[in-house]
Amino acid sequence: xxxxxxxxxxxxxxxxxxxxxxxxxxxxxxxxxxxxxxxxxxxxxxxxxxxxxxxxxxxxxxxxxxxxxxxxxxxxxxxxxxxxxxxxxxxxxxxxxxxxxxxxxxxxxxxxxxxxxxxxxxxxxxxxxxxxxxxxxxxxxxxxxxxxxxxxxxxxxxxxxxxxxxxxxxxxxxxxxxxxxxxxxxxxxxxxxxxxxxxxxxxxxxxxxxxxxxxxxxxxxxxxxxxxxxxxxxxxxxxxxxxxxxxxxxxxxxxxxxxxxxxxxxxxxxxxxxxxxxxxxxxxxxxxxxxxxxxxxxxxxxxxxxxxxxxxxxxxxxxxxxxxxxxxxxxxxxxxxxxxxxxxxxxxxxxxxxxxxxxxxxxxxxxxxxxxxxxxxxxxxxxxxxxxxxxxxxxxxxxxxxxxxxxxxxxxxxxxxxxxxxxxxxxxxxxxxxxxxxxxxxxxxxxxxxxxxxxxxxxxxxxxxxx
Amino acid sequence: xxxxxxxxxxxxxxxxxxxxxxxxxxxxxxxxxxxxxxxxxxxxxxxxxxxxxxxxxxxxxxxxxxxxxxxxxxxxxxxxxxxxxxxxxxxxxxxxxxxxxxxxxxxxxxxxxxxxxxxxxxxxxxxxxxxxxxxxxxxxxxxxxxxxxxxxxxxxxxxxxxxxxxxxxxxxxxxxxxxxxxxxxxxxxxxxxxxxxxxxxxxxxxxxxxxxxxx
Numbered sequence: 001x002x003x004x005x006x007x008x009x010x011x012x013x014x015x016x017x018x019x020x021x022x023x024x025x026x027x028x029x030x031x032x033x034x035x036x037x038x039x040x041x042x043x044x045x046x047x048x049x050x051x052x053x054x055x056x057x058x059x060x061x062x063x064x065x066x067x068x069x070x071x072x073x074x075x076x077x078x079x080x081x082x083x084x085x086x087x088x089x090x091x092x093x094x095x096x097x098x099x100x101x102x103x104x105x106x107x108x109x110x111x112x113x114x115x116x117x118x119x120x121x122x123x124x125x126x127x128x129x130x131x132x133x134x135x136x137x138x139x140x141x142x143x144x145x146x147x148x149x150x151x152x153x154x155x156x157x158x159x160x161x162x163x164x165x166x167x168x169x170x171x172x173x174x175x176x177x178x179x180x181x182x183x184x185x186x187x188x189x190x191x192x193x194x195x196x197x198x199x200x201x202x203x204x205x206x207x208x209x210x211x212x213x214x215x216x217x218x219x220x221x222x223x224x225x226x227x228x229x230x231x232x233x234x235x236x237x238x239x240x241x242x243x244x245x246x247x248x249x250x251x252x253x254x255x256x257x258x259x260x261x262x263x264x265x266x267x268x269x270x271x272x273x274x275x276x277x278x279x280x281x282x283x284x285x286x287x288x289x290x291x292x293x294x295x296x297x298x299x300x301x302x303x304x305x306x307x308x309x310x311x312x313x314x315x316x317x318x319x320x321x322x323x324x325x326x327x328x329x330x331x332x333x334x335x336x337x338x339x340x341x342x343x344x345x346x347x348x349x350x351x352x353x354x355x356x357x358x359x360x361x362x363x364x365x366x367x368x369x370x371x372x373x374x375x376x377x378x379x380x381x382x383x384x385x386x387x388x389x390x391x392x393x394x395x396x397x398x399x400x401x402x403x404x405x406x407x408x409x410x411x412x413x414x415x416x417x418x419x420x421x422x423x424x425x426x427x428x429x430x431x432x433x434x435x436x437x438x439x440x441x442x443x444x445x446x447x448x449x450x451x452x453x454x455x456x457x458x459x460x461x462x463x464x465x466x467x
Numbered sequence: 468x469x470x471x472x473x474x475x476x477x478x479x480x481x482x483x484x485x486x487x488x489x490x491x492x493x494x495x496x497x498x499x500x501x502x503x504x505x506x507x508x509x510x511x512x513x514x515x516x517x518x519x520x521x522x523x524x525x526x527x528x529x530x531x532x533x534x535x536x537x538x539x540x541x542x543x544x545x546x547x548x549x550x551x552x553x554x555x556x557x558x559x560x561x562x563x564x565x566x567x568x569x570x571x572x573x574x575x576x577x578x579x580x581x582x583x584x585x586x587x588x589x590x591x592x593x594x595x596x597x598x599x600x601x602x603x604x605x606x607x608x609x610x611x612x613x614x615x616x617x618x619x620x621x622x623x624x625x626x627x628x629x630x631x632x633x634x635x636x637x638x639x640x641x642x643x644x645x646x647x648x649x650x651x652x653x654x655x656x657x658x659x660x661x662x663x664x665x666x667x668x669x670x671x672x673x674x675x676x677x678x679x680x681x682x
Contacts, residue, residue, distance in 0.1 A: 012673075015662065015666055015669040018644070020643060021643075024659060024666075026666075026670075035550075038500035038501075042500070047656070049656070075498075077498040081498050081499075118676075121675065142549040143586075144549055144550075145552075145587075147587075149656065150656050153659075155666070156659055156666060158655055158658070192485055192543060193485070196578045197578055223583075249679060251679035252679070255679055256678075259679075313572060314484070318485070321483070413494045413495070413498070430487075430489070430547060432547060433489070433512065434512045438512055
């Protein structure tokens with residue numbers, strides 16, 4: 001029978017089907033960070049259980065970590081949480097990429113870097129952006145702390161089989177329109193709950209043409225459309241990424257050839273059927289900017305802030321709340337909105353290609369005098385690579401702050417936060433109220449849009465903008 | 468897990484769609500390493516004014532909702548972050564049941580609750596009840612009109628009954644597997660560990676590392 005990519009992965013991980021229809025699904029990789037794991041480890045201790053396969057579990061610290069001076073953690077509660085992870089990893093025999101590691105970084109950035117994310121496998125993490133790993137043809141999804149404990153204890157999860165949805169991007173985006181614009185366009189089209197209950201498979205010419213890093217940007221924000229997972233079939237781009245020799249956990253040599261032969265069997269069969277199909281013409285997509293308080297509240301950069309009664313999928317009241325929080329008037333041109341802060345970072349857009357794009361725009365220029373720019377690499381490896389290429393010099397000379405790796409101002413669990421009323425152009429994934437700091441106002445954009453905004457001081461249409 | 472069978476309590480309404488888990492429990496409270504202490508920070512940024520006093524404009528602060536244990540809200544509740552702390556906060560505040568509507572968007576039925584939130588709720592016996600939009604609207608109207616309106620939520624019968632002069636009942640759908648776990652208060656890890664033999668047999672034939680020997 002013809003199968004989709006998702007079905008092939010699902011079927012090879014079903015350990016048992018329970019009488020009530022739930023599947024016991026085997027988990028190949030379990031990624032752990034400091035915020036959603038302490039109660040799970042405590043649960044193990046209280047019930048006298050242990051970690052079934054510590055060698056399949058990998059931990060890092062990302063949410064709480066300071067990105068300026070990593071030697072001092074001023075917040076004692078953050079410090080305690082990070083120390084708890086260290087203690088738990090030591091007690092249960094789990095590999096930890098802590099602050100002392102040159103491979104530490106945001107969990108969804110270091111997984112692929114280390115070669116932990118391999119096509120055809122299952123990856124989970126107590127973090128909704130686990131969908132990122134789907135870019136490799138991995139069934140990867142976020143879980144809560146109870147499920148973290150379940151995976152630690154059993155290396156399995158009890159799951160109900162989700163429905164499948166094919167998301168096809170036809171045509172190719174016209175540069176500088178990027179992966180970030182494609183995914184924001186999708187979310188704007190179907191809404192933030194449009195994918196709830198589904199696993200996406202992204203396909204089409206536009207997806208094939210994307211680099212691995214750009215594919216990760218797309219899959220990362222699947223959860224912002226409500227889909228717990230979003231997959232892309234592995235191809236030569238995927239194999240090349242994994243073959244680069246710097247990924248210690250990827251198969252090497254003969255094993256790699258065997259793996260590639262297996263990976264080539266994974267793409268959806270030509271006659272496989274999906275429960276639902278969505279098509280988006282990538283050629284028509286313009287640079288996107290959010291105006292509201294969820295990622296579905298988004299328009300083309302050439303657009304205007306909408307009026308309360310003209311937004312499909314949102315009630316008048318939803319829009320009024322959002323506009324009030326964002327301090328925006330209907331009818332305002334997006335390009336007339338001025339910005340106080342630019343944040344370049346997060347598991348969505350803090351990989352080396354993102355930083356190269358930003359550096360390319362900033363090179364030889366100065367950021368707007370009223371704008372503060374924070375550039376936070378997704379991992380220490382990205383930071384080292386950027387410095388080897390001299391990007392850090394470009395950033396500093398332009399007037400940006402160049403930081404160490406972490407989640408940083410994406411959610412402001414560390415000291416990197418917006419002040420109340422500050423308006424931010426952010427390459428992150430969520431523009432929820434207070435996400436980047438209480439009272440802070442977030443506009444989600446691509447890295448190139450963020451860099452151009454940093455120079456201009458307001459949003460610009462990067463297709464026609466001349467600095 | 469404590470079983471969930473029936474619950475009778477006061478209804479509160481929260482008239483917001485797409486309530487994300489960042490609102491339910493803001494990030495600064497995710498630093499705690501225990502499972503308690505979240506209730507007082509539920510909806511922190513909406514609930515309190517900058518000076519720390521309760522915000523009189525926030526629905527759940529209304530006098531008539533004091534002691535409510537059932538909250539009725541709008542579509543896509545619990546979207547965003549996977550933080551289970553959101554469920555713990557709702558429970559520790561005093562909620563046992565969250566009711567929200569599924570809606571139609573084009574030809575697609577959009578579920579009432581975000582996936583991860585719904586799973587997290589089921590692991591903690593916080594009952595998520597999904598009704599049609601018109602039914603939820605009716606409950607909003609009734610609560611608006613009837614001070615201190617109570618309801619009984621019966622999981623076995625899959626029914627919500629509003630205790631009006633003339634009782635008003637709504638049937639809800641429920642995944643049988645989830646229902647079984649909730650009504651019997653089953654421990655998922657315990658269930659899985661009963662399949663130890665199947666897991667070991669699976670592990671004997673499955674290579675999670677895909678031929679790789681870590682260097």
